[in-house]
Amino acid sequence: MGPLIPNGIISMEWDSIIAIFIGICFGFVLESSGFSSSRKLAGVFYGYDFAVLRVFFTAAAVSVIGIYYLDYLGYLDVSQLYVHPTYLWGAIIGGVIMGVGFVAGGFCPGTSLCAVAIGKLDAWVYVLGIMIGVFLFSELYTFFEPIYTGYFMGNITLMDSFGWNPYWIIFVFSIIAVVAFAVSDMVRKRVKKVFY
Amino acid sequence: MKTDNKTNSHVYWNPYFGGFLLGIIIIFTFYLTGRGLGASGAMKSSVVTIVDQVAPTHAENNAYYSKFISKDDSPMNTWLVFEALGVLIGAFISGGLAGRIKWRIQHSPKISSKRRLVFALGGGILFGLGAQIARGCTSGAALSGMAVLSTGGFITMLAIFGSAYAVAYFFRKNWI
Numbered sequence: 040m041g042p043l044i045p046n047g048i049i050s051m052e053w054d055s056i057i058a059i060f061i062g063i064c065f066g067f068v069l070e071s072s073g074f075s076s077s078r079k080l081a082g083v084f085y086g087y088d089f090a091v092l093r094v095f096f097t098a099a100a101v102s103v104i105g106i107y108y109l110d111y112l113g114y115l116d117v118s119q120l121y122v123h124p125t126y127l128w129g130a131i132i133g134g135v136i137m138g139v140g141f142v143a144g145g146f147c148p149g150t151s152l153c154a155v156a157i158g159k160l161d162a163w164v165y166v167l168g169i170m171i172g173v174f175l176f177s178e179l180y181t182f183f184e185p186i187y188t189g190y191f192m193g194n195i196t197l198m199d200s201f202g203w204n205p206y207w208i209i210f211v212f213s214i215i216a217v218v219a220f221a222v223s224d225m226v227r228k229r230v231k232k233v234f235y
Numbered sequence: 236m237k238t239d240n241k242t243n244s245h246v247y248w249n250p251y252f253g254g255f256l257l258g259i260i261i262i263f264t265f266y267l268t269g270r271g272l273g274a275s276g277a278m279k280s281s282v283v284t285i286v287d288q289v290a291p292t293h294a295e296n297n298a299y300y301s302k303f304i305s306k307d308d309s310p311m312n313t314w315l316v317f318e319a320l321g322v323l324i325g326a327f328i329s330g331g332l333a334g335r336i337k338w339r340i341q342h343s344p345k346i347s348s349k350r351r352l353v354f355a356l357g358g359g360i361l362f363g364l365g366a367q368i369a370r371g372c373t374s375g376a377a378l379s380g381m382a383v384l385s386t387g388g389f390i391t392m393l394a395i396f397g398s399a400y401a402v403a404y405f406f407r408k409n410w411i
Contacts, residue, residue, distance in 0.1 A: 042269030049267065055317045057267055062321015063328070064260050065272055070329035072253030076245070077341055077355075081410040084403035093250035094257060095378065101258025102382040106265055114266070121270040123371060123380035125387030130376070133369025134394020137362050141399045142406045144358020147373040148366065149274035149322065151359070156323045157330035158338045161355040166278065168359020173275075173282040175360065176367040180299040186368060196384040208384060220251075233411050235245075235343070 041115035066153055075153040077145030077161060078235035084142055086230035089223040096216040103209050127190040144168065245335070261382050268314070271379020275372040277319030278363065279303070283310045315375075343410055354409055369394075 043049045044057070072094050073079045082088025109115035141147055144165045146154060151169070154162030176183060198205050247253075264272055283303045287294040287310065294300040303310045330336045342351035366372040369391050371380070377395060380388015 041266045043267050045269040054268070054314060055312075058314045058317035059321040059324070061260065061264050061267075061272070062318035062323075063325035064263075064321075065257070065318070066322035066325025066327075067329045068253055068256045068260065068325075069322070070326035070335075071248045071333070072250060072257075073245070073247030075326060075330060075335070078343065078410060079247075084399055085407065085411050087411065090247070090250045094254040095373075097251050097254025098257035098261060099378060099381045101255050102261035102265075102378075103384060105258065105262035106382060109262070109266065117383070119269055120265055120383050122383050123271070123376055123385040123388045125385065125390065126370065127387075127390070130369050130387045130390040131394050133365040133367070134376075134391040135398040136365030136368065137372065137391075138365075138395045138398030138400075139402050140358040140361030140363075140365060141373075141395060142358070142403050143409075144355045144362060145410070146355075146358070147274070147362065148278060149272075149372065149374040152274060152277075152319060152322045153326035153330075156326035157336045160338060160340045161342065161351050164352045165355040165359040165362075168356040168361075169275065169278050169363035169366070170282050170285075170359075171356075172360040172363020172365075173279050173367055174286070174363075176364050177282065177286070177297060177299040180297065183368060184298070187370075192386070195386045197386055197389065198384065200386045205384060231411075235341075 040113070041109065042119055045119060065149070066156065069150060070153045070157065074150040075157050075159065075162075076235070077150075077154065077159075078233075080147075080150060081142065081145045082233070085233070086226045087233040089220075089227055092223055093220060096219060100209075100213045100216045103212065107205060107209060122194040122196055124194045125192040126187070127192055129186050129190065132186055140172075246333075261379065264379075265382065270314070271375065271382060272318065273315045273371065273375035273379065274319060274322070275363070275366040276313065276315035276375060279367070280310045280313055280316050343408075346409055351409070354406075 073090050079088050080091055083091040110117040146165050151162045151165045155166055197208050283300050286300055287304055340348045340351055369376050377388055377392035
């Protein structure tokens, strides 16, 4: 019964080894999907390349279906999984700031690591920027603390927030993803091609 | 003309294939560790370590750094740091196999390298700041959050893409 490490089926000593292994897979897939190219990533915001939307939403749909299917089959206990906590205004304000950073810099942290690995100097500068950003946040922590720790709603899921059935959420989410893929394809055909 | 990896190193995987494999990796991660992926966490640990080395008293007195510092362990000894090292290795392998490894600054022909680097630095600073406020980036908060239907994950995802689309117009010269 999963998750394996928290339940002691695989011992804690394997944790770091598994971390490196999972990281290698993660990095390999991101790089192979073209996420080491800032111009490809930025395409999603201008309509000339929707790789981000496709990879991101396919991954989200596959993972949520898989996790709940494993739970249904009894291999994995969803209630034991770590749910990202909801700090309402932290999530919104932080997300808005990250969105501006995404368009300005053309990377997010995971993709910038991939670009660092293949020698993109703009990504090295971007990672330096992230570290400066973290530094600024930490130094000004007393200023940010009210949003960082405030409006805490617990480790809630959409089921807790809206009382929806998880299987319906996943079904509707998958439909939205497929519609988004179709719409993105139509948009891409109308937008002037950008070569990069 | 048929383009393949030999003539064009910028041919990437089908995005749905890449997304499918990424989804499998996320399932596998949750199945093994009970947690999701992350990327900005490793950079936070690096900053904490640097500050702790340069100014230990300052780090201990700061309410944020001190959360991640313990007497008997380095802040670098975390799952996310090892995972980030793996990401570097994995991306290096993939880029190496496809012939994409090269020192260069990638930017639109319409802008200078210097402008690209200035915007990369500014974007990085904003992303680093935002990722701390939201307690995670696109990987840790949005993607791994959505995989377990976390409300916060969906809010962060909508906020990132919503604001990125809202301001994309002002940055268009950098990209198109």
